[in-house]
Amino acid sequence: MCMRKIVAFLLCCAVYPVCANDSPHLGKPAPQGLEKAWNGDIFPNGKGLPAGSGNAITGKKVYTQYCLSCHGVDGTGGSAEELAGAKHGLTDNPPDKTIGTYWPYATTVFDFTRRAMPLNAPGSLNHDQLYAVTAYLLYLNHLIQETQLMNASTLPKVKMPNRNGFINQYQAR
Numbered sequence: 001m002c003m004r005k006i007v008a009f010l011l012c013c014a015v016y017p018v019c020a021n022d023s024p025h026l027g028k029p030a031p032q033g034l035e036k037a038w039n040g041d042i043f044p045n046g047k048g049l050p051a052g053s054g055n056a057i058t059g060k061k062v063y064t065q066y067c068l069s070c071h072g073v074d075g076t077g078g079s080a081e082e083l084a085g086a087k088h089g090l091t092d093n094p095p096d097k098t099i100g101t102y103w104p105y106a107t108t109v110f111d112f113t114r115r116a117m118p119l120n121a122p123g124s125l126n127h128d129q130l131y132a133v134t135a136y137l138l139y140l141n142h143l144i145q146e147t148q149l150m151n152a153s154t155l156p157k158v159k160m161p162n163r164n165g166f167i168n169q170y171q172a173r
């Protein structure tokens with residue numbers, strides 16, 4: 001064994017026990033309450049919806065501040081996909097999938113936005129803002145009036161055009 005290899009070998013022996021007991025320091029402990037926040041499923045019949053309310057007029061302000069930069073003016077798409085303003089239907093080629101043409105349940109708009117949007121700060125909107133921006137997206141898709149208030153009891157009642165378009169439909173309990 002040449003001298004360089006011996007030195008390297010001894011070095012390894014000296015350092016290994018220290019490194020071997022050391023964790024790679026990946027990730028960090030989940031902050032308190034995170035699990036609860038992530039575990040907030042909302043069902044199509046409204047089960048799980050929190051208190052709060054909002055309409056499309058306030059929702060437009062929320063959208064402009066937190067969503068427009070990616071989803072474009074009136075939800076017609078930008079760097080992220082379109083959310084409203086379908087130019088044709090689902091059966092055309094290619095299909096035009098927006099919230100209005102594709103999504104079967106209005107409650108999912110609230111649930112998804114609460115979980116995942118805005119993409120750069122999920123979980124940052126309060127419940128009133130979430131109801132308002134949901135109302136705005138439903139309004140843009142011509143499903144509710146601009147002043148119609150969305151809350152835990154009105155949101156599940158919004159009937160989506162593609163409600164019967166999926167095979168495994170949720171059975172309201």
Ligand code: HEC
Nearest residue numbers: 066067069070080081083098099112113117118119120133
């Ligand atoms: C930084 C860019 C960005 C911002 C800001 C943002 N989004 Fe998104 N959004 C995305 C991307 C990218 C996707 C597609 C990826 C995905 O589905 O996770 C998406 C997907 C969505 C979808 C699902 C669309 C579909 O049909 O699958 C909805 C609904 C949505 N965003 C709503 C919102 C709302 C409401 C806001 C504002 C509160 C917002 N987004 C802000 C980037 C963004």
